[in-house]
Amino acid sequence: MMDPEQLVRFDRVTCRYGREPVLVNVDLEIGAGEFIGIVGPSGSGKSTLLKAIAGSVEPIAGRIERRPGVSIGYVPQVETVNWFFPITVREAVLMARIDERRLPWPSKDEIDESQQVLERLGLGGLADRHIRELSGGQQQRVFIARAMLGRPRLLLLDEPTSGVDVRTRHDVMHVIHDLHHQGLAIVLTTHDLNGIATHLPRLVCLNREVIATGSPRQVIRSEVLEKTYGAPLEVLSHGGMPVVLEQYPELVDEEEGATVLPLREDHHEHPA
């Protein structure tokens, strides 16, 4: 039996693509209103874990329980989006409404609701713009808006800040934190340990299996990260927050004591 506060529970779940196991014996519980970050190297099964939570990947062993009737929103990596597809912001948001109405055109209620969601996410005046015409942060928010229109209790975000600049990252994380404060449970994957992971209430370190789970202070430790990433990572404390240092001993100039990248001939700039 699931705890009434739980939305999803994984019990020793194993999933695979082809012959390769991608997730092995994963135990995980997602409670109502939780905010969880999944960290791990590329190929560690982060995206598969999100899809398994959403129900589009079935386990070959173990059990996934979802609270009956719980609706789950999914926000993909923006790198996977075809930006040349002919679609406006409103069309992109409304396409997620697949259950309640069969007619192609949106009802007045749907237009009103989509406008409310767009305004809530700061996209109010952009409904008729093509998705390619937006900034990086606005583009990410369009797909959050699409997921929100399904009125989810749990929002899954796959690398919501990958490939964006610092300002856009702040912008996107601000929106996600707002949604969490309004009661939504959030699970996101990220490669950004310092910029995002250390600021989240709960982390899951994943490398096909769950290496560790807990608060950033509990899991952002050298031994856990080395086991997760298979590479040496030093962890310092700054103002009580863990800070991860990546080490490249071969790039350190011993005389200067600073990290430098060796310049190759073809990296020199030539005068115009």
Added chain:
Amino acid sequence: MSTLLEPFHYEFFQRALVVATVTGALCGLIGVYVVLRGMSYIGHGLSHAIFGGAVASYIVGVSVFVGAVVWGLVAALFINKVARRRSIGADAAIGAITSASFAIGIILISVQRTFVVNFEALLWGNVLAVAPVDVLVVLGVALASTAFVFLRYRQLLFSTFDPEVAEVSGVNTARVDIGLAIMLTATIAATMSVIGVTMIAAMLVIPPVIGRLLTDSFSKMLWISVGTGTFCGFVGVYGSYYLNWSSGGTVVLTAGVLFVFAFLFSGWRRRIPALGAEPAH
């Protein structure tokens, strides 16, 4: 005035005009999904694949239309399945599967030597020899296809734009793919002998591309594509009467001329998106 109305006095011309106009609209409708899924060559490929099914069904003594539809459907679904593998693109999947299917038809003919087919008629069709039953079949396919797009509009759009997230969000993408494959195959099988494979292939691609050049909205692209297909079907057949040109060829040429205008116009507006290109971000 009476000169302009002269062709309408002939029943064969009325049927040709109806079939060409409806086929243009139908291809414009389905073509939007075909082009946006990066499968622009599927019209050409499937019309060849269907040929294998038509020969096989003729030999075993079942309806050529039913045999062609079933064979084409299997080929279309197989193409969908193969194209979903990241290592094999849709163009390669279409090339491999439809060529093999066409080869089966050729081999069956060479073995049996009893199947007589007019290849030129298959290539360009014979729109002026449309029988009343052909009109009914094309209208039936058009009606069923329109109903499918109408009732599955959002699922079709979602699974075309983002199949992976559509699946996660509860869209049965496999069922949508099957529906689209049935529509496409039925369209090709119903119109191949009257319109010709070249016109089908062209009309599945040119009207949607014109729509894409003129708008960034999916719903507007759909309307423009259907409108362009309808216009080209009507004007092409009507014009061919006076010009004494091949009807199928005139329909395609009309679409080609409109494409050039749309291309120049969109260039002028500095809005020339690359169809099927990789994401820019």
